[in-house]
Amino acid sequence: MNNCERFGVTEEQLRALVAEGLRDGGDWCDLYFEDTSYHDLLLRDGVVGSGGYHVDFGCGIRVLKGEKTGYAYAESTDFPSLKSAARAAGSIAGALAIPAPLHGSSGLQTSGSAGPLPQPSASGPSLLRGRGWPRSADPTADSAAPGIASRNYYPERLAWEDAEIAAFVPFLQRIESGIRARDSRVLKVVAILSYSVSDIMMYNSLGELTADHRPLGSLSVQVIFRQGDRTENNTVSRSLRMGAEMISDEVLEDLVSRAVAGMDARFEARRPKGGQMPVVMGAGASGILLHEAMGHAFEADFNRKGQSIFSDRMGQRICRPGINILDDGTLPASRGAINVDDEGVPGQKTYMVTDGILTSYLHDRISAGFYGVAPTGNGRRESFRYNPIPRMRATYMESGPDGTCEDLVASVRKGIYVDQFANGQVKIGEGDFTFFVKSGFLIENGRLTMPVKDINIIGNGPQALADIQAVAGDLKVDEGTWTCGKEQSVAVSCGIPSVLIGNLTVGGE
Amino acid sequence: MITEKELQFVREALALARQAGAQKARATLSKSEEDLVATLDGEVDRVTHCADRSLSLALFVDGRFGSYSTNKLERTALEGFIRRAVAATRMVAGDPCRDLPDPARCCRDAVTGDELGLVDPSRDTLTPADRQQVALDASVFAASFRGSQPPGEAAAVSTAQAKTENTDYQIISEEGEYSDSIYETVVMDTNGLCCAHSETSFDYGVEITVESDGEKYSGYWWEASSHRSELDAAACGRAALARAVAQIGSEPAPSGRYTAVIDAEMASKMVSPLLRALSGYSIQQNNSFLMDSLGQQRFPEGLTILDVPRIPGQTCSKYFDSEGVATAEAPIIERGVVREYFINTYMAHKMGMAPTIEDATRPKVLPWPEAGLDRDAILRRCGSGILVTDFNGGNSNPVTGDFSYGIEGYLFEEGRIVRPVSGMLMTGNFLELWSRLVAAGDDARPCQTKLVPTLAFAEVDFSG
Numbered sequence: 001m002n003n004c005e006r007f008g009v010t011e012e013q014l015r016a017l018v019a020e021g022l023r024d025g026g027d028w029c030d031l032y033f034e035d036t037s038y039h040d041l042l043l044r045d046g047v048v049g050s051g052g053y054h055v056d057f058g059c060g061i062r063v064l065k066g067e068k069t070g071y072a073y074a075e076s077t078d079f080p081s082l083k084s085a086a087r088a089a090g091s092i093a094g095a096l097a098i099p100a101p102l103h104g105s106s107g108l109q110t111s112g113s114a115g116p117l118p119q120p121s122a123s124g125p126s127l128l129r130g131r132g133w134p135r136s137a138d139p140t141a142d143s144a145a146p147g148i149a150s151r152n153y154y155p156e157r158l159a160w161e162d163a164e165i166a167a168f169v170p171f172l173q174r175i176e177s178g179i180r181a182r183d184s185r186v187l188k189v190v191a192i193l194s195y196s197v198s199d200i201m202m203y204n205s206l207g208e209l210t211a212d213h214r215p216l217g218s219l220s221v222q223v224i225f226r227q228g229d230r231t232e233n234n235t236v237s238r239s240l241r242m243g244a245e246m247i248s249d250e251v252l253e254d255l256v257s258r259a260v261a262g263m264d265a266r267f268e269a270r271r272p273k274g275g276q277m278p279v280v281m282g283a284g285a286s287g288i289l290l291h292e293a294m295g296h297a298f299e300a301d302f303n304r305k306g307q308s309i310f311s312d313r314m315g316q317r318i319c320r321p322g323i324n325i326l327d328d329g330t331l332p333a334s335r336g337a338i339n340v341d342d343e344g345v346p347g348q349k350t351y352m353v354t355d356g357i358l359t360s361y362l363h364d365r366i367s368a369g370f371y372g373v374a375p376t377g378n379g380r381r382e383s384f385r386y387n388p389i390p391r392m393r394a395t396y397m398e399s400g401p402d403g404t405c406e407d408l409v410a411s412v413r414k415g416i417y418v419d420q421f422a423n424g425q426v427k428i429g430e431g432d433f434t435f436f437v438k439s440g441f442l443i444e445n446g447r448l449t450m451p452v453k454d455i456n457i458i459g460n461g462p463q464a465l466a467d468i469q470a471v472a473g474d475l476k477v478d479e480g481t482w483t484c485g486k487e488q489s490v491a492v493s494c495g496i497p498s499v500l501i502g503n504l505t506v507g508g509e
Numbered sequence: 510m511i512t513e514k515e516l517q518f519v520r521e522a523l524a525l526a527r528q529a530g531a532q533k534a535r536a537t538l539s540k541s542e543e544d545l546v547a548t549l550d551g552e553v554d555r556v557t558h559c560a561d562r563s564l565s566l567a568l569f570v571d572g573r574f575g576s577y578s579t580n581k582l583e584r585t586a587l588e589g590f591i592r593r594a595v596a597a598t599r600m601v602a603g604d605p606c607r608d609l610p611d612p613a614r615c616c617r618d619a620v621t622g623d624e625l626g627l628v629d630p631s632r633d634t635l636t637p638a639d640r641q642q643v644a645l646d647a648s649v650f651a652a653s654f655r656g657s658q659p660p661g662e663a664a665a666v667s668t669a670q671a672k673t674e675n676t677d678y679q680i681i682s683e684e685g686e687y688s689d690s691i692y693e694t695v696v697m698d699t700n701g702l703c704c705a706h707s708e709t710s711f712d713y714g715v716e717i718t719v720e721s722d723g724e725k726y727s728g729y730w731w732e733a734s735s736h737r738s739e740l741d742a743a744a745c746g747r748a749a750l751a752r753a754v755a756q757i758g759s760e761p762a763p764s765g766r767y768t769a770v771i772d773a774e775m776a777s778k779m780v781s782p783l784l785r786a787l788s789g790y791s792i793q794q795n796n797s798f799l800m801d802s803l804g805q806q807r808f809p810e811g812l813t814i815l816d817v818p819r820i821p822g823q824t825c826s827k828y829f830d831s832e833g834v835a836t837a838e839a840p841i842i843e844r845g846v847v848r849e850y851f852i853n854t855y856m857a858h859k860m861g862m863a864p865t866i867e868d869a870t871r872p873k874v875l876p877w878p879e880a881g882l883d884r885d886a887i888l889r890r891c892g893s894g895i896l897v898t899d900f901n902g903g904n905s906n907p908v909t910g911d912f913s914y915g916i917e918g919y920l921f922e923e924g925r926i927v928r929p930v931s932g933m934l935m936t937g938n939f940l941e942l943w944s945r946l947v948a949a950g951d952d953a954r955p956c957q958t959k960l961v962p963t964l965a966f967a968e969v970d971f972s973g
Contacts, residue, residue: 041601044794045859047602047604048601048602049573049574049601049602049603049604049607050574050575050576050601050604051575051597051598051600051601052575052576052577052578052594052597053577053593053594053597054577054578054579055578055579055580055581055590056580057579057580057581058580067554068552068553068554068555069554069555069556069557070555070556070557071555071556071557071558072557072558072559073559074560075560075561075562075580076583085558088558089558091556091637092553092555092556165597165600166600169600169601169602187795188794188795188796190794222796224794224795224796224908226795231795231800231908231909232908232909233796233906233907233908271911271936274764274934274936274970274971274972275764275972275973292902305549305682305684306681306682306718307681307682307718307725307727309725385559385561387555387557422904423902423904424902425901425902425903425915426902427727427901428727429681429718429725429726429727430724430725430726430727430931431725432901432915432917432931432932433901433902434901434902434903434915434934435902436902436903436904436913453906453911454904454905454906454909454911454912454913455913455934455936456902456903456904456913456914456915456934456936457934458901458902458915458932458933458934460932505761505932505933505934505972505973506934506972507903507913507914507934507935507936507970507972508934508936508970508972509936509970
């Protein structure tokens, strides 16, 4: 079945829908068809006693007028329903006639001096320039343009649809038995397998028809431990954009070993004395620092609106020479991998910081048009129910020259080392970011001493970036189930080599 | 309203489930419609129209259980979906604890869905132009350009902070979002349950970013009501601007122990972990810092939390939970004594306990030590400390109750705000925190699901 048949439409109807969307004067229209099935199996109290699946099907239609968006969707893809959605989305063009234009005046001020509102680049925005992406004459070429690829980043030797659900039951049971065999303190184990398969078809007013088939598998395990009268918990996960072959002994061993790792220290852990101190962030999951401290602030919608603390920093040095930070949709099997984004732009690797200089924001087609650059493949959405916006993929820093993690710890007289995290957040305008540390250690005279846990750390994005004092050579991209919640939920990943930040505020007593 | 045709559709889904081999089943039809107008700097930036329908099924097949949902509701697609769902349920292990709720506990008084008076029919009369006008009229940015209200005055209207009028700042951006929606659901099961709920919602939220001395500060405010006439969208812009401006010049206060006053807008963050810890799922899995607490004095006498799920006209009131079990007013924590775990049918069987309700519907923290206190009165009562008006990240450990949150707010002395603070962390343990409860106000915001007023706690660790 080809994609048009899957969604019950013809190419002629796609063209008609775009024309309907543009009828009121819009200058861009795109269609996003989605057919997704989600499955889950849950082990609790030693029994895989609950499962389910969920079907989500529909088409989102977006019409742009300049940077303004009209959006509507239909849960049925019969032509009248789609045409009605196209008409609703197209109303944005008419809506713009209602209010008197305000831009063009000077910015609002109180008793201070007025400054201009954010303006497009000197060459000015054009309707389609920047919304298209550079293409090679040979669409199968591995490197159609720098950073742009047309490969499949989702390995799928065994499609989830073809796998036997019954075979997953003993896998979850082996996870529990493996965990219980390694630690007699285990009280409870909950293991969840969830996987989804999305078939996507996109069409736009440039006549581009794009399709993607997106598998995503996730395993998460929560363990409760009891030692004497004390209870502790640990949660580990692994999420890969690949087929059912991820249900493997390697993944099982990884989850089991991490589920019981470090529990002696967890039971001994205490709250540190709070305050400002140097922080060594271990390789891998510490990439949450990049996601919160700078990734969101580099998403171009925040900059287009002038809200980001990095809005006027393009081309400037923001951290020391030698540091490269990128957002990458091309890591095979990564949760952040995308063959194409949700606007049909190919997955690619985007250097946000090159040798310490801010070199690129993360663009969708709207912001690319505004800034007069090519989109970077960051236009993503949760589902057909949402319009795409600039979102991260896999965000990480390249390895640096400063030795190993142990070297960084040895350089700190009094500080903290952190390596496991639960969540983070950022205030875009202020640049204040936080992340919640599940486990770490105090550093005293260059050595790890008292275990610590359950503390929040807070810093300011530009200050923290400028304060990265050392970068080890041990880059690791984390494969946990990271989900970014900026207006919509999308799968991402993050990574980093071990880094030393001179000064962050650590919560404590 | 849920139509007779839709009711018939749900009945047919249950019949199909039985034909496919399910002995028992529950079917929930949900549908919603939403129109949204987003503004950027006083102009329409985005309009969206959403309409959703989905069917959820809980299937009980040969002692096994599965839950499924789909939005492909055509008859042919539904038949195939249910056949596959029954077959998939047979793949999992049997679990004798799974069952439908006792019909005697189920809701019988939610027949039309509008018994609580939460549907405003005027939504049907709104036009796209009406919606855009509401959104544009609410804009502080637009109002200032039109000269209808000087921003300096606007900033001063709804804030207790004193510094807004004479501070140099520039509005960098204003993002507003108006939406109105209707949500309807009907739940039926093979024991004869049939209950419905309908609710309209009118919402406006706005975030304003200002710049002063090269630094940016943002403020957010929102309002929501099930009735259009009760939504004061314009007040949101003024409040958001005031909150942004009031943060100008903020910096951390010295680390130390302070009295913490948590503004009512944010205070539910202090209550939600308690309610999660009382969930049957948490208790059964030993994933709770309130194990073995039923009937025990775990909190000070000043803390009473009631569930008040059936107040007519109040957003989020509801007559039944997702199983169709009838809600009722009940104490959750009474004068510090834990009175209720949230135990659904499944957890009741697993834990060997009587079932209650699956979750608190509309928890309400009662005032203490006296009624009528608002935030300013509590600041005066406390004298000095840190007023928390926003949280920035953080989390808590469900097993130990340890927490650590980023905060911003104000240092206050002698009952008056002295200066803004940000970049600080508030760290502690929920049991210890609540043992130091100083006051609970009488100023919960009715637009919030949890009715939690301004709270004050003594001797809280802040790091800056």
